[in-house]
Amino acid sequence: MGQTITEKIFASASRKKDIKAGEFVEAKIDIALANDITAPLAIKGFKESGRPKVFDKNKIVLVMDHFTPNKDINAAQQVKISRDFAKEQKLKFYFEGANSGVEHALLPEQGIVTSGDMIVGADSHTCTYGALGAFATGVGSTDIACVMATGKLWFKVPQSIKFVLKGQLNKWVCGKDIILYIIGQIGVDGALYQAMEFCGPIAKKLPMADRLTICNMAIEAGGKSGIFAPDRITENYVSKTLRAPRFFESDKNAKYITEYEIDCSKILPQVSVPFLPSNAKPVEWIKKTFIDQVIIGSCTNGRIEDLRIAAKILNSRKVAKDVRLIIIPATTEVYKLALKEGLIKIFVEAGGLVSTPTCGPCLGGYMGILADGEKCVSTTNRNFVGRMGHVNSGVFLASPAVAAASAVKGFIASPVDL
Numbered sequence: 001m002g003q004t005i006t007e008k009i010f011a012s013a014s015r016k017k018d019i020k021a022g023e024f025v026e027a028k029i030d031i032a033l034a035n036d037i038t039a040p041l042a043i044k045g046f047k048e049s050g051r052p053k054v055f056d057k058n059k060i061v062l063v064m065d066h067f068t069p070n071k072d073i074n075a076a077q078q079v080k081i082s083r084d085f086a087k088e089q090k091l092k093f094y095f096e097g098a099n100s101g102v103e104h105a106l107l108p109e110q111g112i113v114t115s116g117d118m119i120v121g122a123d124s125h126t127c128t129y130g131a132l133g134a135f136a137t138g139v140g141s142t143d144i145a146c147v148m149a150t151g152k153l154w155f156k157v158p159q160s161i162k163f164v165l166k167g168q169l170n171k172w173v174c175g176k177d178i179i180l181y182i183i184g185q186i187g188v189d190g191a192l193y194q195a196m197e198f199c200g201p202i203a204k205k206l207p208m209a210d211r212l213t214i215c216n217m218a219i220e221a222g223g224k225s226g227i228f229a230p231d232r233i234t235e236n237y238v239s240k241t242l243r244a245p246r247f248f249e250s251d252k253n254a255k256y257i258t259e260y261e262i263d264c265s266k267i268l269p270q271v272s273v274p275f276l277p278s279n280a281k282p283v284e285w286i287k288k289t290f291i292d293q294v295i296i297g298s299c300t301n302g303r304i305e306d307l308r309i310a311a312k313i314l315n316s317r318k319v320a321k322d323v324r325l326i327i328i329p330a331t332t333e334v335y336k337l338a339l340k341e342g343l344i345k346i347f348v349e350a351g352g353l354v355s356t357p358t359c360g361p362c363l364g365g366y367m368g369i370l371a372d373g374e375k376c377v378s379t380t381n382r383n384f385v386g387r388m389g390h391v392n393s394g395v396f397l398a399s400p401a402v403a404a405a406s407a408v409k410g411f412i413a414s415p416v417d418l
Contacts, residue, residue: 002251004160005229006195009135009248013118021159021255029059030117030243032147035103035359036064038122040081045145054089055151061112062086063103064096066359071366101331101357104128104216104299108208109331114238115230116246120144120153125299125381127218131211132238133230133247135195138219158224159257160195160250165202167265172415174309175210176301176379176399178202179217180270182262184280192222194257197250202264203228208237209305216300217381220277269414271377272397275385283402283414293376294319294407295388296400297328297355298362301379304329304337306400311343313404313415319351320410326368328355352407364388370395377406 003011003019011019013027034042039062046054054060062082067075079096086094093112100106104125107113113129119136120126122144129136139153147153163182183190196218198211206214211228218226228234229249238245268282296302296310307329319325327347329335335357338344347354361368362380370376370389375396378388383395396412405415 001255002253004195004197004250004254004256005133005227005248006135006160006197006225007157009116009118010155010157012116012246019157021157023157024154025157026152026154027118028152029120029147031059031061031113031119032144033061033063033103033107033119033121033123033126034141034144035062035066035123036068036075036078036082037066038141038144040078041141042122042144042148043081043085045142046148049145049149051149054148057090058092059151060089060091060148061093061107062091062095063106064100065102065357066363067365068096068100068358069356071360098332101334102299102302102359105303105330105334108132108212109333111241114241114243114245115234116248120147124219125216127223127225128212128216128299130215130218130225130227131208133228133234135225135227137225158193158195160197161191162256162259163196163198164200164259164261165198165264166200166261167202167263169202169264170268172269172401173264173267174399174401175206175213177267177270178264179214180272180277180280180397181267183217183221183278184272186221188220188276188278189222191218193224196221196223196226198226198228204231207305208233209303212303213300217277220381269399269402269416271402271412272383274383274394274396277381277383277397283412286412289375289412291323291377291406291411292374293324293326293368293370294403295326295328295361295368295376295378295380296403297330298359298380299330300381301400302328302330302334304334306379307334307338307343309400310404311346313401313408313418314350314352315346317350317408319407323407323410325350325352325407326355326361327352328367329357331357361388377403377412379403
């Protein structure tokens with residue numbers, strides 16, 4: 001029996017020739033990631049191990065992004081712990097301030113992660129990097145402490161689900177709509193501890209930004225990871241990564257726990273209504289729902305491609321009265337590109353607010369907290385109860401196109417209707 005791409009990456013990382021789903025293996029880690037919320041606990045655990053030095057100062061990445069720029073004293077203390085540790089250990093990759101950004105947009109942009117890698121992060125959306133043909137998954141801070149000390153971690157090799165994307169994409173439909181639709185079909189536990197492998201003719205045409213978005217939300221279906229097999233688009237993207245990529249692909253006779261054929265021609269611009277990402281439905285099916293806020297940004301949809309889509313809709317238009325539009329470029333490089341291309345000017349003239357890179361509003365941290373009864377259309381990845389503020393507020397997940405159109409209309413709207 002052949003192997004899936006996920007099984008092949010595990011075989012490489014554990015130095016074994018043949019590995020099958022369900023086996024327990026100790027895998028060597030290529031990159032371990034933590035942020036300003038999760039790093040301090042990992043650092044504490046590492047110090048308790050008694051090890052004087054991390055296993056490899058070039059393979060530990062700390063990104064200050066969740067509550068930064070520091071929103072309060074506690075946030076500042078968390079960052080200080082991380083900064084001091086990075087200096088003490090002489091870590092190559094420590095990001096804070098002007099060189100930083102939202103971690104899962106920053107690492108691919110900076111070439112720190114690449115194809116064939118085994119990547120773990122103390123953040124559930126680490127699965128984003130599967131878009132590059134890597135195995136990437138979220139773990140706990142204590143797991144990161146273990147990796148800091150040993151460079152290895154135990155795993156149960158996940159089974160794989162194949163999602164064959166076929167058909168044609170309708171206008172304004174992007175990666176965010178595809179993954180919301182899939183989660184709507186299989187549920188928030190439809191891929192529990194499984195690798196979601198995306199393939200098919202549409203998958204091969206998707207630009208890297210859409211692939212990153214799709215893999216980012218694999219966790220919202222319960223997935224252990226999301227992954228695309230590397231192709232020409234991948235090769236072009238990783239051509240300047242800091243380490244040599246390794247390209248794996250699934251064998252034709254690889255075993256999958258199940259397979260889904262997704263006819264993308266049936267997918268219209270989607271919105272996931274509160275309080276689960278699986279509550280996905282076409283925008284046209286939602287009755288007129290007035291909103292108070294729109295967020296365009298995050299590790300899901302804060303890349304330059306996302307901002308270009310939003311700007312296309314907002315250009316020469318105005319944000320509706322009483323709607324707060326907050327746009328957050330995912331990294332400083334994205335911010336600079338948006339400035340150079342005139343996108344920032346479009347956003348500001350439309351009536352939007354532009355922030356420096358941060359995860360802030362996505363997790364209800366700051367930079368866009370919702371009050372009792374307020375509703376927000378957001379390009380983020382979760383819409384749980386109280387996710388962005390008050391427990392009686394509501395978050396509607398959508399693409400940058402739907403978010404921008406809703407900001408203009410003042411209610412949840414499709415870009416098709418503008």
